[in-house]
Amino acid sequence: MCGLAGFFRVSGSEGLSEDLDCLEKMGKSIVHRGPDHGGTYIDNTIGLVHRRLSILDLSDAGNQPMVSDSGRYVIVFNGEIYNFKELRKELENDGVVFQTHTDTEVLLRLYERESEHCLKRLNGMFAFAIWDKEQGQLFLARDRLGKKPLYFYHADGNFAFGSELKAIFPLPFVKRRIRPDAVKDFFAYQYVPDPKTIYQDIHKLGPGYWLKTDGRTIDTRQYWDLDFSTVNPASLGDIKGEVLDLISDAVRLRMVSDVPLGAFLSGGIDSSGIVGLMASHTDTPVTTCSIGFDSEKYDEVQYARQVANQFGTDHHEFTVQEDVASHFNHIASYFDEPFADPSFIPTYFVSKLARQKVTVALAGDGGDENFAGYEKYYVDAIENKLRKLVPRGIRHSAFPYLSDLFAGSEMSFLRKARSLLRTLSTEADEGFYGSNCFFDPSVWNHIVAPGFEKETDGYDPSSITCHYYRKAPADDHLSRILYTDFKTYLPGDILVKVDRMSMANSLETRAPLLDYRVVEYAAGIPSALKLKGNQKKFVLKEAFSEMLSDDILYRKKMGFSVPLAQWLRTELREFADAVFQLDSVGLSDIFRMERVRDLWQAHLSGDSRFTQELWTMLMFAVWVRRYES
Numbered sequence: 001m002c003g004l005a006g007f008f009r010v011s012g013s014e015g016l017s018e019d020l021d022c023l024e025k026m027g028k029s030i031v032h033r034g035p036d037h038g039g040t041y042i043d044n045t046i047g048l049v050h051r052r053l054s055i056l057d058l059s060d061a062g063n064q065p066m067v068s069d070s071g072r073y074v075i076v077f078n079g080e081i082y083n084f085k086e087l088r089k090e091l092e093n094d095g096v097v098f099q100t101h102t103d104t105e106v107l108l109r110l111y112e113r114e115s116e117h118c119l120k121r122l123n124g125m126f127a128f129a130i131w132d133k134e135q136g137q138l139f140l141a142r143d144r145l146g147k148k149p150l151y152f153y154h155a156d157g158n159f160a161f162g163s164e165l166k167a168i169f170p171l172p173f174v175k176r177r178i179r180p181d182a183v184k185d186f187f188a189y190q191y192v193p194d195p196k197t198i199y200q201d202i203h204k205l206g207p208g209y210w211l212k213t214d215g216r217t218i219d220t221r222q223y224w225d226l227d228f229s230t231v232n233p234a235s236l237g238d239i240k241g242e243v244l245d246l247i248s249d250a251v252r253l254r255m256v257s258d259v260p261l262g263a264f265l266s267g268g269i270d271s272s273g274i275v276g277l278m279a280s281h282t283d284t285p286v287t288t289c290s291i292g293f294d295s296e297k298y299d300e301v302q303y304a305r306q307v308a309n310q311f312g313t314d315h316h317e318f319t320v321q322e323d324v325a326s327h328f329n330h331i332a333s334y335f336d337e338p339f340a341d342p343s344f345i346p347t348y349f350v351s352k353l354a355r356q357k358v359t360v361a362l363a364g365d366g367g368d369e370n371f372a373g374y375e376k377y378y379v380d381a382i383e384n385k386l387r388k389l390v391p392r393g394i395r396h397s398a399f400p401y402l403s404d405l406f407a408g409s410e411m412s413f414l415r416k417a418r419s420l421l422r423t424l425s426t427e428a429d430e431g432f433y434g435s436n437c438f439f440d441p442s443v444w445n446h447i448v449a450p451g452f453e454k455e456t457d458g459y460d461p462s463s464i465t466c467h468y469y470r471k472a473p474a475d476d477h478l479s480r481i482l483y484t485d486f487k488t489y490l491p492g493d494i495l496v497k498v499d500r501m502s503m504a505n506s507l508e509t510r511a512p513l514l515d516y517r518v519v520e521y522a523a524g525i526p527s528a529l530k531l532k533g534n535q536k537k538f539v540l541k542e543a544f545s546e547m548l549s550d551d552i553l554y555r556k557k558m559g560f561s562v563p564l565a566q567w568l569r570t571e572l573r574e575f576a577d578a579v580f581q582l583d584s585v586g587l588s589d590i591f592r593m594e595r596v597r598d599l600w601q602a603h604l605s606g607d608s609r610f611t612q613e614l615w616t617m618l619m620f621a622v623w624v625r626r627y628e629s
Helices: 016-029 084-093 103-121 180-189 236-253 269-280 301-311 324-332 344-355 367-371 375-389 392-405 412-424 428-436 441-447 450-455 462-471 477-487 489-503 516-523 538-543 564-569 573-580 593-604 611-627
Strands: 002-008 037-042 046-052 073-081 124-132 137-142 151-155 158-162 202-204 209-213 218-222 261-264 287-293 314-320 360-362 508-510
Touching (some): 002 016, 002 073, 002 124, 016 037, 016 046, 046 073, 046 124, 073 103, 084 103, 103 124, 103 137, 180 450, 180 462, 180 489, 180 611, 236 269, 236 516, 236 538, 261 344, 269 301, 269 367, 287 301, 301 314, 314 344, 324 573, 324 611, 344 489, 367 516, 367 538, 375 412, 375 428, 392 412, 412 428, 428 477, 441 593, 462 477, 477 489, 477 516, 564 573, 564 593, 573 593
Parallel strands (some): 287 314, 360 508
Antiparallel strands (some): 002 046, 037 046, 073 124, 124 137, 151 158, 151 202, 209 218
């Protein structure tokens, strides 16, 4: 895992020292992504910088930027190509002679031969840039699912790119203009969905996309998409066997490393299955790391310990105790745009623990999206069945009125009834958005500042969810919402969180369940074998049934949940008080702070209805203080 950045030079042969200085600053900003080596390349047209975290071929021969034998191409690459050995052998059979043992050189040689068509042959996680000196053209690409980040700036005839936003900021031509609709997106989703960023002229290259540019114009194309339209007719026995074989092979490929390797272990189905398969592929104990909390409600360590004992792993644990506040600002600083999924805190700590033992860690990310593991899928299925029982006219006219009758109620069942009625009053796509929006629309309407409301009038963040739901190549509702999460929640939240928190600790994470072969196969599995009644991830549980015990397979999912309401009232109270009691820069441009303070006081008095809204506002304020003040 590494970091990369670059830009088209506007001064040509002039301004060499200034551009070299910019490259140095760009590299320093992402040194945590690659502490082992830093390198630069510059010519009259372009400047490139790379930070290396050495994983394969630890010699200096693997350093980047890497130049092709012909001198025509220069590459900076972040990620891993898991099938590079097979590709290398194929190229060697065609007469190609390699100078290193790296996957970087294999990728460079493959691109020389096949240009952008090489992308469909790669099994891996990647973001890379290749400069073609002969054509004066830069090629950027990002892996199918967006495991590795890639940002680009394009405005006023200037172009720059980087693994993180902070790598682009040192350039004097980069203007940081806040994008109001992206701000509204953040408060709804707790992240800014691809391809937007919080800034107007900076974009994310979408998962499964490539880009070509001469520095002035850009051409962006999609080279891969997920297709749910063809349903696998095979029997359950055949499907679960194929699922297990594919995941096992994905694990095997991801265990290739020249540095110590281990795994995150929560004691849930996904990570436990990954650890079990890792144990089957090695004769030495797998190193496993788990995170826990003082609060029994949120602690999964006992289950992780059970799995670790079963597979004889070298197991390590860390408990998040009363020290969240002292680490809070430091951890949050690794996000260059607003981000509010609170599980980034335990993800940081488990990455820190793992880095003390290993340089590469396998994780269970992707199991929920592939096999319908989130509780929200079950809830949404019930809501959608109820939606079909009531005529559309009644739902649209009567349900909003009935929902408003329960507004302001502190009684839990009335609040749930209000939420259900509001969701059922909409169609399936809007209902899925409403069920998963982190900012209650009635709360938003109550506290939004008139100026910001006017500035974003006519824009609704639900349009993102609805867009993907409607364009999904799928014939049933569950497949449509899984596709939607693959396009939004997975790359915008889960993969951002894991990338930033692992890279903050110079740790590489690998996700076998996001091997594109697993993802494509899972897309074809009938929805009834993913969500079977109230049984989530049914087919995955069947696949793992001979390896994991029932108490692991069928226990209630916890994930990296955190005691958020408690933290706001205790450890983070002093910090939050300072944010909410003042007209904080950033927040006061968006909200009526006197009404925000009312929500805060209600929370301190024990009313937890506004926990998510308060947390999201707090995280926005943290971001503004660091990056915009």
